Each structure stands twice: as C-alpha cells, then as structure tokens.
Amino acid sequence: MSQMYKVFVNDKPIIVTSSLKKENIFPTYIIKNIIVDELIYKLQDENIKGIYLHANDLENDWALFIKKFKIVSAAGGLVLNPKKEVLFIFRSNKWDLPKGIIEKGESIETTAIREVEEECGIYNLKIIQPLLTTYHVYYRNGIKLKETHWFLMSSDYSKELVPQIEEEITEVVFKSDIEIHKALKNTYGNIKLVYDTYKEM
Template identity: 50%
Template sequence: MYKVFINEKLIILSNEIQKSEISDVYLLKDIDFEWLIGKMVSGKIEKAILYHAYEDELLPLLYRKLPLVEAAGGLVKNEEGKTLFIFRNGKWDLPKGKTEKKESIEETAIREVVEETGVRGLMITDFLMQTYHIFKRNGEYRLKLTHWYAMKTAYNGVLCPQEDEGIVHVVWKDDEEIREALQNSYENIKLLF
C-alpha cells in the first residue's frame, strides 16, 4: 500500500480492498488522473483507493500515468535535539528539493538542506521513508517522490532562508513547537513524525 496526496486529499494505491471501501475504489490501470484530481480538488471525492491485483506493479503503473519528479530532503536535528523547519507558502515544511543530474539521492538531500536553510556540517544517520504527492506544473500534473533522511548537525550558526525559493523563515523547533507547527503543515510531513 502507498499513500499519495493531492493537497490534503488522500489517494491509496493498494492490492487489497475491504467491502466497506468499494465505493472509493477505482482500477489503477483505467483511472483518468485529470478526472480524479478534478473531483478531489472540487471536494466531490474525499479519498480514493486505486486498486491493482499485484502489489509489485502498483508504482510502475502509477509512474506510467504521471511524469515522475524525484526529490530528497532531511529531518535535521541539532545537538539540543531540536528539529529544523522552514516556512514556505504559508505552511511549515522540511527542507527538500529536486535531484540534479549525476547526483545521488543522499547528495540531493544534503545539498537541498544547505541551500534552503544555510545549515552545514550535516550527516545522514538513517533513511526514513519515501513520500508521494501530486502537483501541477506548466499545466501538467506530476508525481513527486521524495526520499527522506534523518540527519544530525552540530551547526549553530546563522540560519538563512532561501528567499528565491519562497522560504521566509528557518527555525529550530523543540517537541512542543513541532506539535504546533504540524497543525499547519503538509500530510506528507506529518507522516515523518
């Protein structure tokens, strides 16, 4: 099973369905994403389950339907145990961005954190998960696959928001501040916590 978000709306890719879910189920191989996204954005469909019998074919089928954009980012903690957040487009988020040619996913994750926040001395400690969301660019829907890594740093210098990317704040947050920030964040970010 995979979760894919369109804004706050959820699409589940699954090879299993329950009888109670029948009304939400569409065949992945037959779905028209323009139609589905239109219905979800307008509020006519709250959640959709896209079914295919074979689990190992769920993502390949999805990738054939929507152009794939790969990205990577970090859930960064400092020596005080605080977590690095950015504020962009009116929401709290974590630093992330698209991979560049000839760049590994891990290199992307570190580069994006440095570029978007100014934080240096990053060390990846663990792979966390992959998240998926659908967005529209140049009139075309695309699927963003983001690879998330746990990182740590001893950096205690100035935080520098990457303003040309729309980032207006970069801050370290403690556990209580994180709970508050997640009230105004994206569903994919909430999954990481």
C-alpha cells in the same frame, strides 16, 4: 515490502493498496481502470476526502500507475540537533521540511544534503539513515508527480541559520516537540507522514 502507497493531491490522499480492509470511507476504484485526469477531477469534490485504488499485484500495479505521470525526483532531510529538536522552514505560509530537485548526475544523498544546506544555511550535516519516499501531484506545465526521498540527518551546527529568501523561505528554526505539534497543524500531508515515520522509529 510496503502494504500501500500514498499520493497526495492538494493534501487529499490517493491510497494504492492490495488490502480490502479500509480505514476510511473513501470511494474505491480498480487501479487498472482509472484515468489520471478523471481521478484528479474527482478529488476536487469537497465531499471526497481521499480515494482508494485497489491493486491485485501491489508492486506491479504501482509501477504502472506512476508511469502515467511525468516524475520529478527530489530529496530532503528531517534534521535533528543535539537536543533532538527538528529543523523546519516556513515557506508560502506553511511549515515545511527542506528539500529540492535532484540535479543531473547527482546522487540522492548529495541532493538531500545540498538542499538542506542551501535552504537553511546550516552545515556539519550527517545522514543517519533513509526515512521514506513521499509522493504528491502538482501542476506546472501539465500534471507532475513529485517523488521526494527523505533522510534522517543530524547537525551540531550552532551558528545563525539563514533562510534562502530566493526560494521564498522566510524562517528557519529548530522546533521542540510542543512547537512541532503546533507546526503540524499548518503543514502538508507529506510532511506529517515524514514526521510520523521518524517518531515510529
């Protein structure tokens, strides 16, 4: 069972936890007392780098917290080639991992493979195992919470990779450890979390 959940708002974390031990000097609020709009407004303050929400019953309080949002479910993959390099995409001037929205009637695994194929022009994908689920808040016709299910995948596909230009992806490339270290300086908090989870396995 998880000891915490992280929701990113413009790369600032809202950390939902039942632990009283804090790793950062983020302000702390009782999760049952919060109003989502007020919480997101607080995070616009450049002096606030993140927020802790204290939960007495983590799983129950988390379930109640995410009900305050309209949830958009997505799935994607961290793909390894035979050299153990990781597949990255470049979109909106940031390095990212391929992912996309789950379509009606589609399984999470099917979505993950379809989205990686579509965004990267890669095939022969195999799911090795689930990695984690990440959460981030964005604005599109109101506040949405994107819940992305990530899978560790592999592929031995060796032909040219083709970025999905209509999704504003301009580059698709497998990166070595040194290149990944550099790419992670220009990515999103959730993507660092996915990569860290893979490295800890």
